[in-house]
Amino acid sequence: MTSPAASRRRPAWAGRNYTLLTAAAVVTGMGSHGALIASAFAVLEAGGDGGDVGLVAAARTLPLVLFLLIGGALADxxxxxxxxxxxxxxxxxxxxxxxxxxxxxxxxxxxxxxxSALGGTGQAFFNPAAEGMLLSSVTAEQAGRAFALFRFASQGATLSGAALGGVLVAAVGPGWVLAVDAAAFAVAGSLRAFLDVSHVPEREPGGGILADLRDGWREFTGRTWLWAIVVQFSLVNGVIVAADAVYGPQVARDSLGGAGPWGLALGLYGAGNAVGALLMTRWKPRRLLLAGSLCIFPLALPSAALAVPVPVAVLCAAMFVCGVSVEVFGVSWMTALHQEIPEEKLSRVSAYDWFGSVSLVPLCTALAGPAESAFGRTEALWGCAALVALATAAVLCVRDVRTLRRRTAPVAKGTPDTSAGRDSADTEGPVGRLG
Incomplete structure (x- = not known):
């Protein structure tokens, strides 16, 4: 039950589940992003070097990739x-x-x-369940605004957590920051225990995890717009992470004045995330994926800026524009999933989405060093920018990506997507009210 006073403090559409999910995401976002900094410094303080920091990070990523699909099937x-x-x-x-x-x-x-591997395993099971829960927590009419506000809150927590984590690592040491993260997970888990799933239809008996995975795969591959964009982001995420994690700090050290300017540029990216999320609380593009995909082209700007390299102010502007663009795509993508994927398959589809999106990150990061040695850092960065632009141009050749329209009525249970590409009025709900 929700008290009248609580209802007055939040929008009518922000129900109990949405509020709990947002609050828990803020708590864990602040703790986890501080802990990422703390874990790196913990390795260094224990006598490790940069390679050891990479091993700890890789130990977290590997089980995340391995168990995502099982996590999605289990969550459905x-x-x-x-x-x-x-x-x-x-x-x-x-x-x-x-x-x-x-x-x-x-x-x-x-x-x-x-x-770190245990933490990555937990994240592999958590991510598909959390995305499915969030997507099912709002109505179609308010989905865009709800997802934008959720992302705004999450990005704010990320910025705050990273900044506060850095300060606390310097002040009290990495161990205490890791302890704070453990406490944050305890608080967030307690909040999520109160989520209400009474509105979710009872799952029909299935043929096991493998059968569920096959069913999710059919759902995933049966929508051209879905698998095409996931393939696109496999490449886009891989080269962007490689550029930011491997080449960015080196360019900052050699040409931009060190870690301070690079940290400022990353901060401007986070500020762009916040502005983009706020923008999407008001803007409601009719062609969801066309608008979102066009906003992927600016993701090539930071790599190009580092390749030149441009002055710090120009790099910061490129990072800010990139941050805004990412959020426009992110909200549009979540809205498309919400309206097109049946509720009982959301987590499995989300798992294939997550799997595709992170699968090439370790490979691209590992190849960044050899690519720099073979072609040069500048050429490698121009290659990253070109791959982002080419992958985005390719996905815009898919008709369903260009024509999928916003609706307010959710897709029926088990109904395949047939609306993409139709321009008739019955494929789209009212769009006069922004957000």
């Missing part, structure tokens, strides 16, 4: 909030042990890798 089979709480419990335990080892000065590399 079990109540999603239980999967989320169980994943938060695993993350809380792994971060708490990590914190104790660091505070005691006993952390060894293999232990930090193992604990």
């Amino acid at each position: 089979r079990l109540p999603r909030h239980r999967v989320m709480v169980a994943a938060n419990t695993l993350n809380r335990a792994s971060q708490a042990v990590f914190a104790v080892l660091v505070l005691a000065g006993e952390a060894q590399l293999w232990q930090m890798m193992l604990l």
